[in-house]
Amino acid sequence: MIEIKSEKEINIMRNNGKIMKEIQKEVKRFIKPGISTWELNKLIKNIIEKNGARSAEYNYPNFHKGKPAFPGHACISVNEQIIHGVPSKKVVLKDRRYCNNRFSYRKRWISCRYGKNI
Numbered sequence: 001m002i003e004i005k006s007e008k009e010i011n012i013m014r015n016n017g018k019i020m021k022e023i024q025k026e027v028k029r030f031i032k033p034g035i036s037t038w039e040l041n042k043l044i045k046n047i048i049e050k051n052g053a054r055s056a057e058y059n060y061p062n063f064h065k066g067k068p069a070f071p072g073h074a075c076i077s078v079n080e081q082i083i084h085g086v087p088s089k090k091v092v093l094k095d096r097r098y099c100n101n102r103f104s105y106r107k108r109w110i111s112c113r114y115g116k117n118i
Contacts, residue, residue: 041087074103
């Protein structure tokens with residue numbers, strides 16, 4: 001069933017879309033050889049928090065007993081890593097590397113999710 005959104009919900013979704021666009025623009029400007037996935041994660045975290053939203057990735061529970069929750073604000077996978085890469089200071093982007101960047105966040109009760117191969 002399709003739920004008709006109220007004007008208030010549509011405005012929240014529109015505002016969340018603007019946050020998403022800001023993150024995309026900044027990541028595109030920021031990403032280059034020599035940057036670590038941790039630095040990219042920090043950039044995304046700062047924009048999410050600056051806009052009063054909350055990362056849906058950060059502290060996401062690990063359902064394997066004894067394993068820690070997800071420490072990043074974005075999943076950043078490089079080359080052969082398929083998905084859900086943990087941001088790291090040791091993983092530095094090099095020229096001609098494949099990078100998958102995925103993040104999601106919540107503002108009010110609306111979730112936004114984004115993924116892009118760079």
